[in-house]
Amino acid sequence: MPATTAPGGPPAPAVRVEAVSKRYGDRLAVDDVTLEIRQGEFFGLLGPNGAGKSTLVEIMEGLRRADAGTVALFGRSPWPRDTTLLPRIGVQTQSSAFFVRQTAHEHLRTVAALYGAPRTAVDATLETVGLTGQRDVRVESLSGGQRQRLAIASALVHAPELIFLDEPTAALDPQARRALWEVLRGLKAAGRTIVYTTHHLDEAEELCDRIAILVDGRIAVTDSPHRLVGASRAPSRVLLPEGRLDEATARAIEGVERVSAQGGSLVLETHAVGPVLTAVDRIAGLDGVQTRTASLEDVYLDLTARPAEAAGTAATTAETTEP
């Protein structure tokens, strides 16, 4: 795979964003964001609606110009429009961005021609996203999930090195979602770089090498999902079948911070799972007891619920990202 390499140096990062800010009126949509995505990395960008994800992604894609700061893809600025850089980038379109009154195959053929990609890539890409059976169906007649898969195919048909995907699984049923995960893992295995925005935290945890969580236009954290969860302040939960233990006894166990009854279980929240389990074993036995460690979702909710506090910890956490 061609990589822009400085003479004698490491390959240029796929994406380098440095001190980028963007203001709309008096609202700072992107506030001094710096991040770097290595070639071959699967990078997740998370954050609540309105946190500035779309703006940041559009600045990376070169669709918007940053007010301040610099962006480079493979060492080159995506703004203004650079037609020699664009073939290396694939962007998932909106599920409405289809040439009207065309079949799925005709649409994708047109997109392929825009990139000068070979026509054989069209059938192969339809196969990849599982739309071979719909090749002769008009785009207007496709279901929501099929439209979304065609939009993803539009980003992949010219075999780009850097792929931007925006909530690609939002309209997919569970089977199609798992099938797409396999496609994405295949792309990563082939050395492609993927920038992924999603609201599905299980998906981010499953797929991404590293994620950044954007809150109020700032990056609250950047790290691997594993280390984020590990460093989480969110408590783990021990679930006991109802009636095994009364609430007062549970609350008296050392290390238990909160006790509640939820969905037929007694839930003990704690930061000291080991000692609490030992105590539960002694009092009531461990039969049918489940433990749930903090998930990425807990980390996410924790960070996005307290933006002011989270922004304060951003600097320290961001510095502890991978080597």
Place this chain on the structure above:
Amino acid sequence: MSAYTALTGAGYRAQVRDRTTLFFTFAFPLLFLVVFGLIFKGQAVEESGLSYLSYTAAGVLSWGVANAAVFGIAFTLMQWRSDDILRLIRMSPAPLTAVIGSRYAIALVVGAVQSLLFVGVAMLPVFGLEPASGWPLLVPVLALGVTTFLLLGVIIGSFADTPESVAAVANFLMLPMAFLSGSFFPLDSMPEWLRTVSLVMPLRYLNDAVSHALAGRGDSSDVLVGCAGLLAFAVVFGAVAMKTFRWTRSS
């Protein structure tokens, strides 16, 4: 396959698969021909000796071709921008000239079919149009007319974000222009100052040139002046279109 060929192919398929729009694009000028033909049957325009019908046929034809060129591209660009098709093209290495060029090829074909159909119907015995000897000049004149009004349509399509605003703006420009440029009523019957005003309207030049080529009004200098006027407007519209073109709503 080049981006231009692919976009032209997609545009052609979209056009012929939309039967309703296709039908009315061609039926609209014919409707005016029928209405004016019925109103003014057998009347002659004062002092010119031309039948009113041959006068009005030329005017309606130039207005019809110009109208289709403006609306066709303005709607397409607005729709492509709001559907994010332009964003998709913007993110590919395809040049803007491939986008506009593909729409230009389609507009030329639409204009040619419109003209053939219109002149053919006007030559039926009911209407009795007899084309003047200079009729082959219609080909370059109408092609230039399509060019000028397509570029005007690019500007409208870059400003308008909804179908309603395309229709409002395009009609606001094209309908008064049709009357003031003498497409529907002879300029000779208008006050002097209005005739002067018509000189700043591109449709006036298309009318004059088509009137000579099709109906034999005036002389061959009308064709030359008409073409020069259209060319000048094409350059101005082209320059403004380049300045105002937007790939996405936010850019």
